[in-house]
Amino acid sequence: METQAYLVVATLIFLIGATGFLVRRNILVLFMSIELMLNGAAMLFVTFARQWQQMDGHVMVFFIIALAAAEAAVGLSILIAVFRLRHRVNVDELTELKG
Amino acid sequence: MEKTLFLILSTVAVVGALVTITRKNPLGSAIALIVTFVALSGLYFTLDAAFVGALQVLVYAGAIMVLVVFVIMLLNLPEGELEEERIPPRRWALAFFSVVPLGFLCIAQILSATPPAKTPVAPSFGSVAGVGRLLFGDYLLQFEVVSLLLLVAIVGAIVMAKKKL
Amino acid sequence: METVVFLIPLFLLLGSGALGLLALLKTRGVKVPDRLVSYIAIGGPVLAFLCSVSLFQKVGHDTFHAFGWNWILAGDAWVPVQFTVDQLTCVMLLVVTGVGSLIHVYSTGYMKGDGGYVRFFSYLNLFMFFMLVLVLADNMLLLFVGWEGVGLCSYLLIGFWWDDIEKAKAGMKAFIVNRIGDAGFVLGMLLIYRTAGTLSFHELRAFVGENPDAFLAGSGFFGVSLATASCLLLFLGATGKSAQIPLFTWLPDAMAGPTPVSALIHAATMVTAGVYVVGRTNFLFALSPTSMIIVSTIGALTAFFAGTIAITQNDIKKVLAYSTISQLGYMFVAVGLGAVSVAVFHLVTHAFFKACLFLGSGSVIHAMHHEQDMRRMGGLAKKMPITCATMTISALAMAGIPPLAGFFSKDEILWKAFDNDLGHGTFLWMLGMGAAFCTAVYMGRLILMTFAGSCRADEHTKAHLHESPRSMTGVLAVLAVGAALIGFLNVPHFLGGHAAFSSFVDLAVNPGAHEAHHAGFATEAALAVMSIMVAVSGLFLAWRFYVKDPTLPGQFVEKHREVYEIVNDKYRVDEFYDRSVTKPLVRLADATFFKLIDRRVIDDSLNRLAGVFRWLGARLASTQTGAARTYVAVMIVGLLLVILSLFT
Numbered sequence: 023m024e025t026q027a028y029l030v031v032a033t034l035i036f037l038i039g040a041t042g043f044l045v046r047r048n049i050l051v052l053f054m055s056i057e058l059m060l061n062g063a064a065m066l067f068v069t070f071a072r073q074w075q076q077m078d079g080h081v082m083v084f085f086i087i088a089l090a091a092a093e094a095a096v097g098l099s100i101l102i103a104v105f106r107l108r109h110r111v112n113v114d115e116l117t118e119l120k121g
Numbered sequence: 122m123e124k125t126l127f128l129i130l131s132t133v134a135v136v137g138a139l140v141t142i143t144r145k146n147p148l149g150s151a152i153a154l155i156v157t158f159v160a161l162s163g164l165y166f167t168l169d170a171a172f173v174g175a176l177q178v179l180v181y182a183g184a185i186m187v188l189v190v191f192v193i194m195l196l197n198l199p200e201g202e203l204e205e206e207r208i209p210p211r212r213w214a215l216a217f218f219s220v221v222p223l224g225f226l227c228i229a230q231i232l233s234a235t236p237p238a239k240t241p242v243a244p245s246f247g248s249v250a251g252v253g254r255l256l257f258g259d260y261l262l263q264f265e266v267v268s269l270l271l272l273v274a275i276v277g278a279i280v281m282a283k284k285k286l
Numbered sequence: 287m288e289t290v291v292f293l294i295p296l297f298l299l300l301g302s303g304a305l306g307l308l309a310l311l312k313t314r315g316v317k318v319p320d321r322l323v324s325y326i327a328i329g330g331p332v333l334a335f336l337c338s339v340s341l342f343q344k345v346g347h348d349t350f351h352a353f354g355w356n357w358i359l360a361g362d363a364w365v366p367v368q369f370t371v372d373q374l375t376c377v378m379l380l381v382v383t384g385v386g387s388l389i390h391v392y393s394t395g396y397m398k399g400d401g402g403y404v405r406f407f408s409y410l411n412l413f414m415f416f417m418l419v420l421v422l423a424d425n426m427l428l429l430f431v432g433w434e435g436v437g438l439c440s441y442l443l444i445g446f447w448w449d450d451i452e453k454a455k456a457g458m459k460a461f462i463v464n465r466i467g468d469a470g471f472v473l474g475m476l477l478i479y480r481t482a483g484t485l486s487f488h489e490l491r492a493f494v495g496e497n498p499d500a501f502l503a504g505s506g507f508f509g510v511s512l513a514t515a516s517c518l519l520l521f522l523g524a525t526g527k528s529a530q531i532p533l534f535t536w537l538p539d540a541m542a543g544p545t546p547v548s549a550l551i552h553a554a555t556m557v558t559a560g561v562y563v564v565g566r567t568n569f570l571f572a573l574s575p576t577s578m579i580i581v582s583t584i585g586a587l588t589a590f591f592a593g594t595i596a597i598t599q600n601d602i603k604k605v606l607a608y609s610t611i612s613q614l615g616y617m618f619v620a621v622g623l624g625a626v627s628v629a630v631f632h633l634v635t636h637a638f639f640k641a642c643l644f645l646g647s648g649s650v651i652h653a654m655h656h657e658q659d660m661r662r663m664g665g666l667a668k669k670m671p672i673t674c675a676t677m678t679i680s681a682l683a684m685a686g687i688p689p690l691a692g693f694f695s696k697d698e699i700l701w702k703a704f705d706n707d708l709g710h711g712t713f714l715w716m717l718g719m720g721a722a723f724c725t726a727v728y729m730g731r732l733i734l735m736t737f738a739g740s741c742r743a744d745e746h747t748k749a750h751l752h753e754s755p756r757s758m759t760g761v762l763a764v765l766a767v768g769a770a771l772i773g774f775l776n777v778p779h780f781l782g783g784h785a786a787f788s789s790f791v792d793l794a795v796n797p798g799a800h801e802a803h804h805a806g807f808a809t810e811a812a813l814a815v816m817s818i819m820v821a822v823s824g825l826f827l828a829w830r831f832y833v834k835d836p837t838l839p840g841q842f843v844e845k846h847r848e849v850y851e852i853v854n855d856k857y858r859v860d861e862f863y864d865r866s867v868t869k870p871l872v873r874l875a876d877a878t879f880f881k882l883i884d885r886r887v888i889d890d891s892l893n894r895l896a897g898v899f900r901w902l903g904a905r906l907a908s909t910q911t912g913a914a915r916t917y918v919a920v921m922i923v924g925l926l927l928v929i930l931s932l933f934t
Binding site for chain 1: 131157
Binding site for chain 3: 212215216219220222223226227230
């Protein structure tokens, strides 16, 4: 299949993730939107790795997955801490970093 | 055959992604996301990336998403919290004006390019051995740094999620 | 040898540091035994004294240098930390460490029970450290370190009882008046460096010996030669440190400090630093007769006027303070005439009898419960026999009664003043004789008002009168013996002596000086007889006024009220300075520098600038909504812009 088709799919997944992040307010969903965006980027790497026959792209995806794991661990524990404090998971209420 | 496979997998992935961001209940989103990840894994296989595809299923769809589902269950969100208020038009506008131009630009660029035809690959391409050799050769330092990152994340997760240390 | 040289100041520095640490510990509530403190405090000076004695024995006719390390090394400028020991330094070392040790011993008795006991000795040791650096220094810059250091310690010790605002102010006055002199000193140093390219004393001496023309060239200032300019600038520094006209006003106020401080710093050692500096650079002064005339004239004027003020003062320490100024004037007369060894000899004898007098007055003040007014003393001879005897000996020595020390040293100065080549000999001599007369009068007055007659103190004080502890009287005795006998070190030729002291010091300051002309023995003897007569008549006058007929001073004052008042007000110099310098300066500073420049220009501009950023910051802060969504939206727009910029 054409490389461009893969790229379009990857872009779509990224954009869907970004849209999800911008419109939803449940932190869990936001978290999953981030995963979507990461996967869109990962897919770009795999596609280009195949196109240019360079396995470095695969290594990058490996790193992305490791990063996602770290992010999941930290992000979800923050989520738990916030929920314990407020019993809500609404991102719009978390504006403590307001300037 | 290949084309059919691609079409099926990519459709599943995109639809799964859309379902992920539209479900009210986060559990539904999580399951849709797992479906998306598996579909993406299949796409990786069609791109001769066997190792990465396997990782995608094992780590992403397996470990990370299990953790997410765990947390969803653990929080046991009250009914009212699941109710997503009607998304206000202001937020739609924000999403529309930032995502649509970006998507338009990216896809236009992708379609206007004419990459050279793909050439067949060696059997070792994308195999565990091939990626492993790179990982422990050229990318050894980065690999070690990533292990450090995971360690920090573990410690951080414990510190934040535990009630009292 | 070099180690010994460095050991001398090091002992004091270590002592001061250790005592400083103890003082800190004391503020933290640690109990510090006074005995330990006094051992440390006395140990440093005594060890330094022993080292100085061994140096003195070794130095003989030589000079040696002890190189420490490079201090400043920049381009051609090279200033090492280097000490030089020659005969002059040896004498100064012995005086500073010897008298210093005695005063430390005395202080352990005098300061007993004071809350700042440890702090006091820490400062006192530090003072001696800087004083030793000053006399040991091989170059002017290192000397200046000691110079400023002793000034600092002087400030700290004058204001030692800083909870009394008057005393703290006296400390500040001393410090600030000295700054004026120091400015002159620094300028003089710079001028010398620019001309000769070195600040080392022996290199400078060699330079002047080889090409005196460099210094004789005009300085471009009203035809004044470089030598005169630099000498007078150095002398300005010396007038500050040694309390000469015009900068003498701080010394009487400096009596606010504890009495041992007055004895050590403001009589025996620090105030002689100016004499020492002029003596050290006497080869430079020799190039400039103008500066020599100025120095000796100012010295003589100071000696005379300070002497007259001393007669009218009632505070026992003020009398001694003005007397110190007067005696320093004598030293400047000698040093201004190039007779450095004579000046240094007077410096040594003065260190003994003035230290003894100050410490004796401290003993009296101690016994009188901090009463310093002589009008409330009297009749103390019976209660304090040792103090009385030692002070009397010292007073007679200072008045110039032979064969006590002051006679030899002062008479030598008067002779040099009379017999100079600069053409103002008679004038100097007459001022000197006048000052000698004043000396005899105020010394007689001090002793008689304090010890003779009946006691005028209140009953409470009278009941508690007591002789001071042995640590104090012992020191007084040693100093009095010194004041009595030290004159024999330098018996002049016309009395059949060999002037051993002068020839020793001359090795350092006047190498190869020919023997003083032996002609004029008869004149010299006649002058000596005249000065004895003046001294005796002064003492007689004091006896007549204060013992025979105590109403006489009152009658005298009545008859010459205007003269008396002006002298009693110290010629109103302080008031004059206040009106002519201080007040206008304060007004200028307040109106121009504070209200206009500091407040309007500097503060305002900074406040305005800060205001701009505060306004800007408030505006920008509102973009930080704290909502993650907006941040992501902005990031996506940013991403869009990046991609756009990549493809266009």
